[in-house]
Amino acid sequence: MKKKDLLFSGVAALTLFLAACGGGQTTADSSKEAATSAAETVKIGVVSEVEVDVWKDVASRLKNQGIDLEVVQFSDYVQPNVALTNGDIDLNAFQHIAYLKDFNANNNSDITPIGFTYISPLGLYSEKVTDYKDIPEGAKITIPNDVTNGGRALLLLQAIGLIKVDEAKGTTPTVSDITENPKNVTFEELDAAQVARSLPDVDAAVINTNYATDSGLDPKKDSLFLDTDNIAAVADVYKNVVAARAEDADNATYKKIVAEYQTDATAAKIEEVTKGNDVPAWK
Known part of the structure; x- marks a missing residue:
């Protein structure tokens, strides 16, 4: 066989080999692309x-x-x-x-x-007082306006002795279910996402943790009270x-x-x- 023929045969064989094997790195890349597309x-x-x-x-x-x-x-x-x-x-x-x-x-x-x-804990925060016991007569407190987070907020305030709510309402009491309010606290109900923003304008606010942290608050350091401080008392529905x-x-x-x-x-x-x-x- 002539040298020219030998050279052509060798190149052809190498081309077929690379096509069959995918050329080493090419095979790996193809597999990665296939996995990604799948x-x-x-x-x-x-x-x-x-x-x-x-x-x-x-x-x-x-x-x-x-x-x-x-x-x-x-x-x-x-x-x-x-x-x-x-x-x-x-x-x-x-x-x-x-x-x-x-x-x-x-x-x-x-x-x-x-x-x-x-x-996630629900917390009571204030820029006016450093202890929930010092919340004043006639204080204004903001809470979430949806029935579940609002109800949980009222139960938190009941846990610290600020109010009492109708036990028959379970985990979803509303402001109208408050049975005792010795400090005559008034409540403003806001969308949960807005409660943290109200903090400078009220005496206290009950804020969901995700919105508290997004606004720069540290629940463990900055809250007056977290309902998960007694986690056994937090209902499974939360x-x-x-x-x-x-x-x-x-x-x-x-x-x-x-x-x-x-x-x-x-x-x-x-x-x-x-x-x-x-x-x-x-x-």
Whole structure:
């Protein structure tokens, strides 16, 4: 065989070999691209920057399981459920069971909890006094205006002896259910997202932890009282959950997401970003 023919045969053979093998690095890159394109995208809605930090950490761990978790931040407690109901997102994780039940009842929806996340304290804050015992006669206090967080706020104020509410109302008393108010406190009910902003203008405010931390407050250092100081007394209905539409309650991918959330790695991240204020609810 001539040298020219030998050279052509060698080049042809090498070309076929590279085509079959993918050229080493090319094969690895192709496999990575295939895995990426095969990843299942799931959108989860949260409220507050703290929850974004926690869920992005979970999302980074889910990539190895072929799940691309996209974290969508909302600014209030209504839109994440509306978006879930409408199919704009697949899951949400921001609310406790009591709030979810009330939302379903009032909106004819069937959003379903599929796993616990954490218990977040509700706190009493003030820029006027440093001890809740010093709240003055005729004080003005702001509380969330939704029935579940508002009810929890009133139970907190009952726990410190400021008021008493009708026991028959359980975990959802309203201002009209106050039976004793010895200091003649007046209440202003605001959207939960607005309560922290009212703090300079009132004697005290009962603020959800996510909004407290987003406004620069440290619940353990800055609150006059946290209802989780006696966590055994905090009802299970105040445990936060991952929620899905009812038809997706048994979705295998969503179960993997819950399982990855309910790990020691997530508990450590919650401890880090909330400075120990939020407590894992799945343990």
